[in-house]
Amino acid sequence: MIELRYFAWLRERVGTGHEQVETQAATVAELIEELKARDEGYAFAFSDLKAIRAAVDQDLVDLDAPIAGAKEVAFFPPMTGG
Amino acid sequence: MIELRYFAWLRERVGTGHEQVETQAATVAELIEELKARDEGYAFAFSDLKAIRAAVDQDLVDLDAPIAGAKEVAFFPPMTGG
Amino acid sequence: MPEIIVQSDPFDMGEMLNRFAARQANAGAVVSFSGIVRDVATGDLDAMEIEHYPGMTEKALAKIAGEAMTRWQLADAFILHRHGRMGQGETIMMVATASRHRADAFAAAEFLMDYLKSRAPFWKKEITGEGAAWVAARDEDEDALARWQQQ
Amino acid sequence: MPEIIVQSDPFDMGEMLNRFAARQANAGAVVSFSGIVRDVATGDLDAMEIEHYPGMTEKALAKIAGEAMTRWQLADAFILHRHGRMGQGETIMMVATASRHRADAFAAAEFLMDYLKSRAPFWKKEITGEGAAWVAARDEDEDALARWQQQ
Numbered sequence: 001m002i003e004l005r006y007f008a009w010l011r012e013r014v015g016t017g018h019e020q021v022e023t024q025a026a027t028v029a030e031l032i033e034e035l036k037a038r039d040e041g042y043a044f045a046f047s048d049l050k051a052i053r054a055a056v057d058q059d060l061v062d063l064d065a066p067i068a069g070a071k072e073v074a075f076f077p078p079m080t081g082g
Numbered sequence: 083m084i085e086l087r088y089f090a091w092l093r094e095r096v097g098t099g100h101e102q103v104e105t106q107a108a109t110v111a112e113l114i115e116e117l118k119a120r121d122e123g124y125a126f127a128f129s130d131l132k133a134i135r136a137a138v139d140q141d142l143v144d145l146d147a148p149i150a151g152a153k154e155v156a157f158f159p160p161m162t163g164g
Numbered sequence: 165m166p167e168i169i170v171q172s173d174p175f176d177m178g179e180m181l182n183r184f185a186a187r188q189a190n191a192g193a194v195v196s197f198s199g200i201v202r203d204v205a206t207g208d209l210d211a212m213e214i215e216h217y218p219g220m221t222e223k224a225l226a227k228i229a230g231e232a233m234t235r236w237q238l239a240d241a242f243i244l245h246r247h248g249r250m251g252q253g254e255t256i257m258m259v260a261t262a263s264r265h266r267a268d269a270f271a272a273a274e275f276l277m278d279y280l281k282s283r284a285p286f287w288k289k290e291i292t293g294e295g296a297a298w299v300a301a302r303d304e305d306e307d308a309l310a311r312w313q314q315q
Numbered sequence: 316m317p318e319i320i321v322q323s324d325p326f327d328m329g330e331m332l333n334r335f336a337a338r339q340a341n342a343g344a345v346v347s348f349s350g351i352v353r354d355v356a357t358g359d360l361d362a363m364e365i366e367h368y369p370g371m372t373e374k375a376l377a378k379i380a381g382e383a384m385t386r387w388q389l390a391d392a393f394i395l396h397r398h399g400r401m402g403q404g405e406t407i408m409m410v411a412t413a414s415r416h417r418a419d420a421f422a423a424a425e426f427l428m429d430y431l432k433s434r435a436p437f438w439k440k441e442i443t444g445e446g447a448a449w450v451a452a453r454d455e456d457e458d459a460l461a462r463w464q465q466q
Contacts, residue, residue, distance in 0.1 A: 005217070007215055007217055007285065007287060008215055008287035008289075008298055009298050011215075055217070055220055055285070058217070058219055058220035058223050058224075059220075059223075060224070060283065074217060074220070074285075076217070076285065076287065077287065077298065077301070078282060078300075078301030079281075079282050079283060079284060079285055079286055079287060079301065080281070080282075080286060080287055080288045080298075080299045080300075080301055081214075081245065081257070081280045081281055081282070081284040081285075081286030081288075082199055082256075082257060082277055082280045082281040082284075082286075082417075087368070089366055089368055089436065089438060090366055090438035090440075090449055091449050093366075137368070137371055137436070140368070140370055140371035140374050140375075141371075141374075142375070142434065156368060156371070156436075158368070158436065158438065159438065159449065159452070160433060160451075160452030161432075161433050161434060161435060161436055161437055161438065161452065162432070162433075162437065162438055162439045162449075162450045162451075162452055163365075163396065163408070163431045163432055163433070163434075163435040163436075163437030163439075164266075164350055164407075164408060164428055164431040164432040164435075164437075176329075176333065177329075177332060177333060177336060177345075178327075178328075178329030178330055178331075178332045178333035178336075179329055180329075181328055181329045181332050181347065181349075182327065182328060182329035185328060185329075185349060185351065185406075188351065190353050190354055191351070191353065192350055192351050192352070192353040193348065193349075193350060193351075194328075194347075194348070194349045194350075194351065195346070195347065195348050195424075196332065196345075196346065196347045196349075197344065197345070197346050197417065197420070197421070198332075198336060198344075198345045198347075199343055199344060199345075199417075200336065200339065200342070200343050200344075200345065201343070202341050202342065202343035202415070203341055255336075264353070266348065266350075266425075266428055267425075267459065269348075270348070270421065270424070270425045270428075273346075273421070274417075274418075274421045277417055277421075308418065
C-alpha cells in the first residue's frame with residue numbers, strides 16, 4: 001500500500017487530500033496512468049502532465065522516477081512559494 | 083578665494099581640515115601642483131595622485147576638472163563607506 | 165546550521181532580522197528579503213491562503229538552505245515561511261543571510277528566494293470579491309532558477 | 316522620494332526595516348542590507364571611526380538613491396549611514412529597497428551598496444591595540460561598481 005497525497009487544485013479536482021492505493025506501477029508516470037483510468041475526475045485532474053509535479057517520500061522527482069519501496073507519493077501543481 | 087577641505091589621511095598629512103586659498107589654477111590638477119610646491123608636507127600628502135580623489139562644490143570630479151567659479155574644493159583618499 | 169521556521173502565526177520581520185543579526189559574531193554583511201501580501205490588479209484582495217505539504221516543506225527548505233551554505237561563504241542563513249490565511253500587508257515569508265562578503269550574502273539570499281518560489285511545496289490562493297483562485301506559477305520564476313543551474 | 320539619514324547615533328536595524336516595510340502600500344518585495352562592525356584579522360579591534368564630508372554625504376547618497384529609482388522599478392529606497400565612533404557588533408549602515416519585483420529589489424540594493432562603498436564620502440579607520448589605521452579601498456569594490464556601468 002502506498003499513501004497518495006494531493007495538494008492545491010489537484011487536491012480539489014481529485015476530491016481528497018490523501019488516500020491509500022495498491023499499485024502495480026513501477027514509476028510515477030505509470031501510477032498517474034492507473035489513476036487516470038479510474039474515473040473522469042482523476043482523468044481531468046491529471047489531464048495536463050506539464051502542470052503536474054510529484055514527490056516520492058517527500059523528495060521532488062521527475063515523472064519517470066521509480067516508486068518501488070515508496071511509502072508516500074504526492075501530486076501537486078507547480079509550486080508558488082515566496 | 084576658494085575654500086579647500088581635506089579628509090581622512092589627506093587631512094592628517096596636510097595638518098588641517100580646511101583653509102582658504104587664492105589660486106590661479108584652472109583645474110583641480112593645477113591646484114594640486116600649486117599646493118605641492120608649498121612645502122614638503124603638501125608634497126608628501128599629494129605624492130601619489132592615484133590615491134587622491136577630489137570634489138568641486140561637493141560633486142566628485144576627475145582631477146582634470148575645471149575649478150572656475152568653485153566655492154569649495156575637497157581632497158580625500160578613495161572612499162570606504164558601507 | 166541554518167534556522168528554518170514554518171508557521172501559520174504572523175511574525176515581526178524587524179524582530180527576526182535583529183535576532184538573526186545578533187547571532188552573527190563575525191559576519192559584517194546581513195541581507196534580508198521579506199515578502200508581503202500585496203493587492204491584486206483588480207484591487208479587491210480579501211486575503212491570501214497558503215497551502216503547504218507538512219514534512220516535505222521543512223525538508224525542502226533545509227535542503228535549499230544547506231545548498232546555499234555550501235555554494236557561498238555564508239556564516240548563517242535563515243528562512244521563515246508562513247502558511248494558512250493572511251491579509252493584505254501581512255508578511256508572508258522572510259529569508260536572511262550573513263557573510264563576511266556582501267556579494268555572497270546578496271547572491272545567497274537571491275538564490276534562496278528563487279528556489280523557494282518554485283521548489284518549496286507552497287501553493288498560494290488569492291481570495292477576492294470574485295472568489296478564490298490559485299496563483300499560477302510564472303515562467304520568469306523558472307528562468308530565475310535556471311541561472312543558478314548554469315554555474 | 317527615497318529617505319536618506321546620516322547620523323552618529325546608533326540605530327535599530329529591525330525597527331528601521333519595519334518602518335520602511337510599513338510604508339510600502341503595494342510593493343510585495345522588500346530587501347535590506349545591514350553592515351555590522353566586525354573584528355580585524357588580528358582580533359583586537361577596539362572601535363571603528365568613520366569620518367565623512369557633511370553636506371556632500373547627503374547629496375551623494377540622495378543622488379545614488381535617485382539613480383536606483385530610475386534604473387529599476389522601485390516603489391521606495393532607504394539609506395541610513397552612521398559616522399563617528401562605533402564598537403564591534405554595532406550596525407554601521409543599512410539600505411532597503413521595495414518593489415513589486417524581487418529581482419529589482421535585489422539588484423537595486425546591491426547597486427546602492429556598491430556605490431556607497433566607493434562613491435559616498437565616508438572613510439573608515441580601525442582602532443586596535445596596535446593603534447589607528449585607515450581602511451584601504453579595495454580593488455574588488457571598484458570591480459563591483461564597474462559591472463553597473465557596463466549596462
